[in-house]
Amino acid sequence: MAxxxxxxxxxxxxxxxxxxxxxxxxxxxxxxxxxxxGVNPLDNPKGTERGLAVIKSDKDRAAAVKLIEKVPxxxxxxxxxYDRDEFGxxxxxxxxxxxxxxxxxxxxxxxxxxxGEDLKYRSGSKCVLVEMTLHDPxxxxxxxxxxxxAAEVQIDHVMPLSYDWQMGAxxxxxxxxxxxxxxxxxLMPVDGRTNSSKGDxxxxxxxxxxxxIRCSYAVRFAQVALKYDLPVTSPDKDAxxxxxx
Numbered sequence: 001m002a003x004x005x006x007x008x009x010x011x012x013x014x015x016x017x018x019x020x021x022x023x024x025x026x027x028x029x030x031x032x033x034x035x036x037x038g039v040n041p042l043d044n045p046k047g048t049e050r051g052l053a054v055i056k057s058d059k060d061r062a063a064a065v066k067l068i069e070k071v072p073x074x075x076x077x078x079x080x081x082y083d084r085d086e087f088g089x090x091x092x093x094x095x096x097x098x099x100x101x102x103x104x105x106x107x108x109x110x111x112x113x114x115x116g117e118d119l120k121y122r123s124g125s126k127c128v129l130v131e132m133t134l135h136d137p138x139x140x141x142x143x144x145x146x147x148x149x150a151a152e153v154q155i156d157h158v159m160p161l162s163y164d165w166q167m168g169a170x171x172x173x174x175x176x177x178x179x180x181x182x183x184x185x186x187l188m189p190v191d192g193r194t195n196s197s198k199g200d201x202x203x204x205x206x207x208x209x210x211x212x213i214r215c216s217y218a219v220r221f222a223q224v225a226l227k228y229d230l231p232v233t234s235p236d237k238d239a240x241x242x243x244x245x
Contacts (some may be wrong), residue, residue, distance in 0.1 A: 013227060099183075203243070
């Protein structure tokens with residue numbers, strides 16, 4: 001089945017603007033036990049529920065493997081022509097057929113509100129968050145976030161947009177690219193430094209530092225790939241399977 005990845009970079013996700021700050025989940029623990037920060041991704045196929053919980057049971061791990069096995073593989077295409085603007089302006093509220101769209105709040109604040117605890121909004125605003133607590137699933141850290149230190153928390157595209165481009169999104173309509181860029185299934189508020197080091201890496205070259213959450217991360221990566229009919233590379237699929245085996 002899966003080949004175990006020889007080396008894994010223990011860093012974070014692709015850089016987003018400094019205002020991509022985020023909210024939290026339920027509980028958090030260190031690297032030994034993994035972070036439990038919300039809902040099992042197998043029980044959250046739309047990404048509308050909070051965070052990313054550890055997958056613990058043998059039954060769920062078997063279900064995770066079965067899901068990941070459905071993801072097709074191919075080599076990465078060229079990055080030629082990729083630009084963030086090809087996926088619409090950041091955090092657009094006008095994507096079609098995804099949760100939270102057209103609710104009057106931008107995608108970033110929607111996702112922060114989804115995952116945040118103890119939310120405080122800007123005076124007179126129902127959207128703009130200025131304070132919250134985040135239980136980061138990738139590191140197990142609990143972060144007391146304030147908007148003046150916005151970059152401390154960023155929004156991760158679990159399946160990075162550049163990766164999407166190279167795996168087939170370059171041939172999509174603009175509307176479909178706007179969808180994947182703003183779909184809560186593909187978005188996770190996390191520690192900013194960790195996020196910034198991920199770039200457009202797939203799971204063969206980057207996994208969350210907290211080992212306990214890696215199977216859940218692999219499941220979420222697979223859920224996005226399957227929803228948008230995107231393949232992953234063979235090494236990435238092997239790495240994903242290895243986390244849940």
